[in-house]
Amino acid sequence: MTTAVIDVPEIPEVEKTNYLNQEFGVMSWLLTQDHKRIGILYLLSVTVMFLLGGFFAVLMRLELVTPAGDLFSSDTYNKLFTLHGLVMIFFFLIPSIPAVLGNFILPIMLGARDLAFPKLNLLSWYLYMIGTAFSLVVVLLGGVDTGWTFYTPFSTSFSNTHVVLMIIGAFVAGFSSILTGFNFIVTIHRMRAPGLTWFRLPLFVWAMYATSIIMLLGTPVIAITLSLVAIERLLHVGIFDPAIGGDPLLFQHLFWFYSHPAVYIMILPAMGVTSEVIAAFTRRRIFGYKFVAFSSLAIAFLGFLVWAHHMFVAGISVYSAMIFSLLSFLVAIPSAVKVFNWTATLYKGSISIQTPMLFALGFIGLFLIGGMTGLFLATMGLDIHVHDTYFIVAHFHYVMVGGSVMAYFAGIHYWWPKITGRMYPEWWARVSAVLIFTGFNLTFFPQFILGYLGMPRRYHAYSPEFQILNVMSSAGASILAIGYALPMIYFAWSLKFGKAAGNNPWGAAGLEWQTTSPPPTENFHTTPVVTWEAYEYRPEWGGSNV
Amino acid sequence: MNVADPTEELVSHKDPQHHITSPATYYLIFGVLLILTAVTVGVAFVDLGRMNTPVALAIAMSKATLVILYFMHVRHSTRLTWVILIASFMTVGILFVLTLADYLTRGLLTY
Amino acid sequence: MIDDFPLFPESASTVSGSVDALYFFLIAVCGFVSLVVIILIIFFAVRYRRTADNQIPVEYKEPKALEIGWIIAPLFPMMIMFLWGAKVYFTIARPPDNALEVYATARQWMWKFQHVGGQSEINELHVPVNRAVKVLAASEDVIHDFYVPAFRVKTDVLPNRYSTTWFQATKTGRYHLFCAEYCGTQHSGMIGWVTVMEPAAYQQWLAGGVTEGTPGALGKVLFEKYACNSCHNAESGSRGPALDGVFGKPVSLRGGAIVRRDENYLRESILNPQAKIVEGFEPIMPTFKGQVNEAELIQLIAYIKSLGASTEGGGPATPAKGVDGATAPAATAQPGSAASPSLPAVQPGVAPAPDARGSASGVGTEGSGSSVVREAKRP
């Protein structure tokens, strides 16, 4: 892990002692309590999981090039999408922005020396790694084939794969996410620098706060629900078992009670990153700061009220379906507020389209499409037709890949200079942004059409008339793969050869840009006292990299 | 939801006031809890018709409230503690109410 | 019929048009909003691009009205989406009273359909055009999902109760039938075809179909085989309630609740008799769970339903001796009998069919909203 350490001498701008070179050796990383180092640990681990999940996706897309199921057996295919979904959601996307960027940046944004509970933070990473280990063991033992949704009674009584092990993995990873959220809440409440009032906080902090609330209140529900599934598998009887009067729909209620809010765990941090990046590259305070801030909380709150929109055709009461449909429309309002405010921020801004901004604008566009198609699904009459078709697959990849992953990349590029003290190669980064954007749309837009045509999801083999669209999708996925591979290469390259970033390469506001790059272990040489509002840009910061 | 209190000023780095509850209070609460336990048991053996469960729950809730307010010192805690507490019970409430909204209306078909 | 590269699904039922209309409405609204936002973003990005390194944009006062405006404005199109969507949904959720019934049994990984005339088929479903068809479906194992894209209908098929959906095909042809809920290895192979035929052709098909006897008739046999009639017979003082004409009628339960006897209620009464005890009877009926399978259950229920029709004469309870189509009970749509276009006008048991969708057996045991009353039943 010491590869990340930077060779200092010839580049004076890189701060001499910083969190990276204060201590050396593997143990100094594995036992660190520094939130920045833990952020890096998380960065490495979620990247591995992203590659793994992407690898499964590539295999799936390969299989789907032809209508017949000729590449893998049905069981293998079923395991592929299950593992893809599980790895991407529980081991990549949920920890991605919070545990990598949040861990690294949040305390610095607050002017704090660390998170409130550094040991728990490290424990959170270890729990994540244990969860990951379980899931990898499951992969090695032959996988699991329930779909990431673990629907009963298939998962409890019919699947003969490693459901229990996978549940343990997800359970443990869930606790790592709880610990992260819990740490953030306490830190945001208790560790802000003097003068840093709530309305002086960067919007990323608000977003992380809202995310943490969901993590705390939602994650335990999935933990206990999945445990009940595991218990049912072990005892051969349980509370979802129809044989003793159990109701499979109760599982779905409890599952989605977490898993719908969980989609906001994935999108809220992305929205926070987008707010930061848009502000930095327009040099304006985000339009309607308070509205954007409170819309995060509104999403967190309303997000708990809509879960059964995943169950419109599952056999719930038509009346409750109506309530959930109505509430699902309401949850779109705060998202709309954000989109409109970001757009308005551009108005009369000082806009510089560099890579982070490119990703952020891509985020807005793709999230817009993803979110709007969410409205299609919330429309009950329409959901009957598109439920469990590729329309759903397209919807959630638009919000999760087009949305969250884009924003994650925006954030990584934006804070890379702070994290490593080096700039990435701008040209290559733009190429990658464009590749990802095109590849993404080519992969997933055809899936909307496929879905409306009626191609069900989780289909190993499909009807020949769906082939052309599937081929387009697979072609897109290969472009996407190149787009994602590029950053890994140039980021690695920049560690050694990137030009020194300086403290504030973007001329951005925010406390993190007022310490050195990379920051010292305690983040600031003296505790900052904040006397200015959020996003107060100053001409003298310029922007050394414009 | 755990809406942050916007009026909360700069984070105080002062010592929190250490509120010390007197042992007398603790003993009193302890006594009341024991009595309430006895009452629950007693009431359970009386036929109250459909009121048995609500009464049992009401007693359990009063006991829980006493523990929360006095043993857990919430009476003298910050507003934030109250907010957290209320938020979490509200979330459980949402789970109960909206899920029951499904189960209890499944049979109604007068549309 | 299948083009090589279709971009839009065939529309072949009475509801598919309204679903499509809804779809186009959403595309129009969302397309418009997206376009406006995207054009604005691009325009601003070009118009206000940074001109100097240390440029700081001018501040202006943010108009509150704008903010309020775009909070309120989206509500209007959204409420239209909601109401319209709910209307379509309710249409699909509520089968018309005179619908032709088909019983579907889903199992890993096949569909079995039984017609009221006794014909059964696997992974194929033949239905007449322009006739409402109600599908009453149950699963024998995991959750499956009955999905016909061309009709825009879909319903999950659960292992512990009946699910219902309905459609009225408007065009003859062959349409995909998919299992849309992941159900294990061969999920993608759990597919079939729905064939929509002209009424005459449909009659012919029915006539040619293999029939082991109508579900009602088979149910009659089972009723004797499982000795149901030892308790359920018309004699006064018999141990169980008489079942003649009970289907669709309300029944009062011990404890005061009143529920309607729909398919899910009958299902529960057989599989889990203790869950609801009929007023005036003892809870002595044994459970038949594990003895009757889904197919037999359907037959028993069809038989009990047919007992209802018997009051209108034409006793359907004629024993189906040879158990074959020829001796099928009189009141059923006789396969091959004069093909009146108004085909199965007299359906045994197709009394105003209560929607089975809502009332969960084994689960939402409260049936028709009697949950509150049920609590009272405890001694």
Added chain:
Amino acid sequence: MSDTQPHHPALKHHFEDLGQQHEASTLGMWAFLTTEIMFFGPLFFAYALYRSQYSEAFVEASHHQNWKLGVTNTAVLIFSSLTVAMSVYFAQKNRHKALVVALALTLVLGIAFLGIKAIEYHEHFEEGLFPGSHFTYKSPLAPRVQMFFVLYFVMTGLHAVHMIVGIGIFTWLLIRARRKEFSLEYYGPVEVSGLYWHFVDIVWIFLFPLLYLVGRH
């Protein structure tokens, strides 16, 4: 590191002072308790749902509970809550001896609770009420009775796990208390662990009437 004030040994480097540290840890424990509430919430919901649907079966099942042991255990837990509350008081008053006694008493009571619980489990096992292949109970309502016992074992089992964790925490407190680490200045760990213990007590306060006293009349 700001060394502006005299350094208390328990002050962590990233906090400004003990006050901030204390506030952070209490807030942290409350935040943690919200997750605990959400952890038990679904179980209580499942219980409520099935109880309302299968009430006779639940009455029948509940009659197989030994309510006397249940009451005893309730009293034991309430008593332990008192000792926990008192240990906070003793810590605040710098009464080290009394603190040690109170903590030890808590431990004893916690272990007693688990012991009684174990007896009950044993009885159920003997009676063939443990769900799964050991479930040999015969009655027309047997399947739903089994549902009750699944819920019973999961809920009380989870509660017992929390008790075990609590006992671990209090052992650790006891060790630190014997080293006289706690005082009015620094009693956060006692307070915070106490919150946890009281929460576990509250869960039991609900479990008791729901599982032991259904339809006793």
